[in-house]
């Protein structure tokens with residue numbers, strides 16, 4: 001990726017991108033033993049603003065706690081580091097990637113005394129699935145790889161190694177010519193996309209699943225739940241079947257990187273009319289206004305730089 005920003009924050013210091021290297025024997029490189037976040041910063045009339053920064057940093061600490069990784073900084077310090085990163089890189093919008101990773105001390109699976117490192121990088125990144133995806137919607141395939149069960153991995157943690165499951169699903173989807181993968185859980189109900197939560201719309205009501213469907217508890221999902229309440233859109237939270245998906249009038253993925261991406265078809269079956277639907281578009285427009293600071297009611301979700 002060449003669209004990285006010049007400065008990276010590593011263990012408390014800003015260093016040039018090219019100097020942010022780590023040893024090949026780092027524990028995380030071998031075992032995926034790290035946790036990370038994906039955060040977005042948007043251009044607003046009042047300058048750059050980071051969306052749900054505190055919430056992302058809180059989830060970073062929760063993920064680390066699950067894996068018993070002691071982050072050698074306070075949350076406030078990482079929040080400030082993200083703010084300073086945007087300032088120092090002098091950038092209006094982009095994607096912020098904090099990662100907590102083990103360096104080298106020993107090769108055993110237990111990280112024991114491996115040092116815990118923290119780095120925060122920033123990228124000029126637009127919509128994850130492309131601008132067209134937001135406008136026109138995407139094609140999705142049901143992954144042959146099921147989402148891991150929460151009894152094997154904590155699905156609520158955003159941990160590096162856990163993403164091998166998503167990687168298999170995305171590779172399969174792309175090889176088959178689809179834009180993105182949808183994973184079922186071990187019980188065969190819908191879990192989530194490779195990097196997104198899912199919502200359905202049926203008869204003007206919203207449907208999404210919950211933790212017991214083995215999903216990451218997305219912050220964009222939380223945002224949509226709040227917006228549904230504020231806009232009197234009935235919301236149902238529970239298990240989602242494939243039948244419900246194929247019968248839905250609309251479906252969309254949501255996530256920090258994917259924002260609100262309409263799903264037009266699944267394995268060649270059209271969802272609704274095969275175009276972004278009315279409710280999806282309404283929520284998408286509202287979301288876009290909020291992240292760009294145009295909806296004052298939701299300004300508390302933005303950290304202005």
Ligand SMILES: Cc1ncc(COP(=O)(O)O)c(C=O)c1O
Pocket residue numbers: 038166192193194195196197215216217218219220221254255256257
């Ligand atoms: C597996 C998975 N599910 C859901 C999401 C959506 O989470 P959020 O809205 O917090 O970005 C992501 C993105 O981080 C993800 O990787």
